[in-house]
Amino acid sequence: MLEKTFDPKTVEPRLYAAWEQSGAFAPTDNPNAEPFSIVIPPPNVTGSLHIGHALNNTLQDVLIRFQRMRGKAALWLPGTDHAGIATQMVVERQLAEAGNMGRRDMGRDAFIAKVWEWKAESGGTIVNQLRRLGASCDWSRERFTLDEGLSAAVRKVFVQLHKEGLIYRDKRLVNWDPHFQTAISDLEVEQKEVDGAYWHFAYPLEDGSGEIVVATTRPETMLGDTAVAVHPDDERYKGLVGKMVRLPIVGRLIPIVADEYADPEKGSGAVKITPAHDFNDFQVGKRHGLEAINILDAYGKINENAPEEFRGHDRFAARKMIIEQFEALELLRGIEKTRHQVPHGDRSGVVIEPWLTDQWYVDAETLAKPAIKAVEDGKTVFSPKNWEKTYFEWMRNIQPWCISRQLWWGHRIPAWYGPDGQIFVEETEEAAQARADAHYGQPTALSQDEDVLDTWFSSGLWPFSTLGWPEKTSDLERFYPTHTLVTGFDIIFFWVARMMMMGLHFTGEVPFQRVVINALVRDQTGAKMSKSKGNVMDPLVLIDQYGCDAVRFTLTAMSGQARDIKLSEQRIEGYRNFGTKLWNATRFAQMNGCVRVEGFDPGAAEQTLAKWIRGETAKTAAEVTAALEACAYDEVANALYRFIWNVFCDWYLELAKPILNGADEAAKAEIQATTAWVLDQCLLLLHPVMPFITEELWEKTAEEGPARAGFLMTEPWPDYPADYIDATAEAEIGWVVALVSEVRSLRAEMNVPPGARVPLTLAGAGDEAAARLDRHRDLILSLGRLQSADLGEAPAGSVPFVIGEATGSLAVADFIDLAAEKARLTKEIAGLDADIERVNRKLGNPDFLAKAKEEVIEENRTKLADAEAAKAKLGAALKRLEGVS
Incomplete structure (x- = not known):
């Protein structure tokens, strides 16, 4: 007999260890089995499991468990990303806290050795946390983006793209983090709204005929101005185009140019152009052949290209000095306070500077063309399909991809420099040296590029490098292209697009057939989770409190087609109760002799009730199967909940009690066997979503009746004949x-x-x-x-x-009491009318809609819908009572 309650804390670790030790997570060796592969979006090696990871990996696990039970060679390949800047930051902070020397004092080799040491000790945290989530990855194939095999793939890709002219070195603007002294990607830039100002500066015309006023939020950048731009159709300035102004403080003469970038409706209509410190200005500069003068060093301090008095000063100190000088020169025409978005490094927290520097770039525009066509032709499909539009918009407007980072932890760029700056790009130092010696005609000392590659470069190779490419491995042949990628919409640009480009270029095939975009998890009001708000929900804490199955079922049930999931502990508690309901139903079945019968054929049932529940089981299995195939996860959970809680537990078991307690032994025996059979089907269908409680019940119910063949997770997925549905019994x-x-x-x-x-x-x-x-x-x-x-x-x-x-x-x-009930209903309806009127007033107020947060507006819409539904129900009840005579 089952214990009274299910204890997740003891069952989950025991079952997971047994699954993993058995090798059940590995794909079947059956050569006739259809392959089905998923590669995990590799979490950062520095990471720990957050609620977004929990959602994404639950959905992947549901899918892989389903396909495994269908008899497919199901591979879920796990691994972690070396996370260049994040990992380097963690180790540098630890060194500082321990009072040790910094990385530059240690030297590159010693520091890298320290990072590998940290990785060996602490880098597996999130992998073990994924095990707590029940993730049935094939851990024997676990990869790391700095594994030697993956590193070899990175080197080969870099060298080949360079030889094809698709990787090149160029001087362009990048997002520069002055704290870490490295370029960072757009994904690592966080826009923060801050208090600021527009300072209106007058630039005198060279001929002494007047001045032109520009406005800027970054006064310090004026030291690098090389033009003033006005719109070509702006009548105010038509006579000034082509004239020169003298840049105050600096004294440099700069032209007034006509460019559509200048907005006549904004400020004075004239804008200062600083090509080395603004992305838009950089493009204006290219159009007009303007000089790009970099006035900042890597630390965000004024460099030698500015007047001497500013050199060595921090950019914000220089800002204050410049404003004071403009005021002293009587060229400050106004200060306009404002709130505006300023880019910050998401890890350093400092203001990011657009900075002109030499970096390595990928010709993303060329690589994007086949990747665009593959989605247009349906070789890779997005689900929901509307995300294809996002993909296309990004890919059709893609810019050169800056792939170099000024870090030490990562894939070092395989480029070596000769004494005259000649570059030799090869997979090995030996090959580069041989080329250099041939080039110079004698042995010549080379120095390797100090930079490492953007982590998105190596993760862009993930679907095929993890399977052994460039070697022609059996895994690569069997499991590439992968079938489904489950990921968040926020990295469509940074990861999905790059995997598409790299996969097509180097294998000739798309890296995955389907991209399933999962939702974002927010709190119960719809607000973004953040530590500062105190609304972060830790999945590990939730697992400890409610059990892994309840957390998984909640995330599955709420993962519909919408962008956001509003997560609350009440929902998790409710789905824990769902597991308890199934547990208690199994106990009831055991207490009533509902034991599995060898050779029982539900298709031969004679009792109307048995025929009915058999048909309901078959219909549910078909519904769940179709929803899983479509990755309609919420429909999977809803179908399972309705069938197990409502149909089986609430109705079937109640309807079965008279027969189980009756004198008709033949009818009783059939209902007992049918009940045991339906319970088995519940466990099979529910297993991908709630693996622990179902596996435990599968094991416990094996103590009576025929022996089980093995784990529930390796059992065949249910597939019933059409005649299991009996129309007469159903009616x-x-x-x-x-x-x-x-x-x-x-x-x-x-x-x-x-x-x-x-x-x-x-x-x-x-x-x-x-x-x-x-x-x-x-x-x-x-x-x-x-x-x-x-x-x-x-x-x-x-x-x-x-x-x-x-x-x-x-x-x-x-x-x-009819009169009292009518009065009660009338009063409740009046209260709802007041609520509806109050919320309607809010939602009809343009000021409220303009100022309120989206989650507050959505909360009010939900309140309105709930109140209207409740009013309709109470109104129907009142109408019924009024009809009573």
């Missing part, structure tokens, strides 16, 4: 369920006391309905808490309802 039991449901609903609406036994009459019932009433009368009386259930006309004081062709009547007048 009959469906009628009973509908009748009892109407009775229960009316009792609740009318506030009939639970202990009251109310008479029921059916008028206008045909022969079939009359026969059903006669066959199931005792059951209907028990489930509906009725005094009687007979054919006949409605007595006085009855509330009517429709059931098929008949009209049912529930005689409630003797059990409730």
